[in-house]
Amino acid sequence: MRRDEFLKTMAALAAAGALPISARAAGTNIKMMIPANPGGGWDTTGRALGKALTESKAADSVTYENKGGAAGALGLAQFVNGSKGDPNAMMVMGAVMLGGIITGKPPVDLSTCTPIARLTSEYNVFVLPANSPLKTMADVIAQLKKDPGSVKWGGGSRGSTEHIAAAMIAQKVGVDPSKINYVAFRGGGEATAAILGGNVTVGGSGYSEFSEYIATGKMKAIAVTSGKRLDGVAVPTLKEQGIDVEIGNWRGVYGAPGITAAQRKALTDLVLAAVKDKSWTEALAKNSWTPALLSGAAFDKFVDDDFASLRATMVKSGMV
CATH class of the missing domain: 3.40.190.10 (Periplasmic binding protein-like II)
Incomplete structure (x- = not known):
């Protein structure tokens, strides 16, 4: 293959999000939406993941945006409306966002976004x-x-x-x-x-x-x-x-609406590479997080099942 043909092929693969991590790392600039104010669990999780992405060289850089309010619904709306089709956009989310959607019924829908991975439980x-x-x-x-x-x-x-x-x-x-x-x-x-x-x-x-x-x-x-x-x-x-209550909190990341299956896999591969990095292991220990890694179809099913379970609990508790 001639050099000009090779470069065209690589450009096409990059546009489709189909390049392996080693070929994409230097040009991957992740935009991390944190749908909460600084100082909380989502903020800590997003920044720890960002650090692991760069230190593992899965990504070249990570930028962060905090948008708090309404159990993450304000950040979710901004993410949905501003990141469509962006293969390098990620949003931190978790059980709190599911609960907020059930009680607040925001106009935006999490299901339009792309599940990437569950990361931790706490x-x-x-x-x-x-x-x-x-x-x-x-x-x-x-x-x-x-x-x-x-x-x-x-x-x-x-x-x-x-x-x-x-x-x-x-x-x-x-x-x-x-x-x-x-x-x-x-x-x-x-x-x-x-x-x-x-x-x-x-x-x-x-x-x-x-x-x-x-x-x-x-x-x-x-x-x-x-x-x-x-x-x-x-x-x-x-x-x-003597109080029979047990409930945990999990956190994960989603990708933007409208990305392709290949782009979803590429973003998932970045995250899976990052959580193997030493800095992520250190963050787990420092924050007393339990590793709860789940991706692909298993994560899709988990989110659907957790939505149903949370709704049932909240109805039973008189919250909905």
Whole structure:
């Protein structure tokens, strides 16, 4: 093959997203949509993945855009409308976005985007401000039963896993879940500030987001939503305390609407290469994330099944 024919062939393959990683790496500039404000789980996940993409040389560069609000619906809308057909665009998402779609019914549809991979799973921790007169989850439940509205639950957007967990807790202890006083924040930074300032009664989020404040005594951890205690974490589960609630949070990435099957595979290959990098392994350990890698048709099915499961839970808990 003549050189000019070779270059034309390579250009055509690049346009179709069909080049192997080694041939594309130097020219791959990923645009990462993070549909949340800085400081939360999606932001941390997106930036950790971006670092792994560049350090593994799966991508040449990664740029980030934060667009928080409405459980990710604002960022999702911007991604859907601004990234159609872009083979280098990715968006962080997860269980929180599914819950937000169920409760908020946004005008944009996640199904128009392209599933790439589930990355991690994480359980929530409930905490009290350090100066709270309440000391345990039992104290919170007693106050909840006495006056549901007096207990301010602070966490992520409406439909987040901590919101669902709060409603499930209320239901399990005999309180009408529709009466819980849930204060939604647009990002982990806002929720953390509210808890540290004593502006909510009890806060919830992924353990990694609160771990440094728990370690320094600025927050008191009173329960985790896992089935058993987290490794190296001396915080009792809800089940240990007689509250039959277990719920986890997962995070992943989607590609833009309208990309081809070849472009989806190429983007998936980039992600699969990145999660083998040392920097990603370090991020898992640092943030207490559980690896939960899933891609292709298995990830498609997982999202569909989780949508149905979350909807059933939220209807049962009186949230929908």
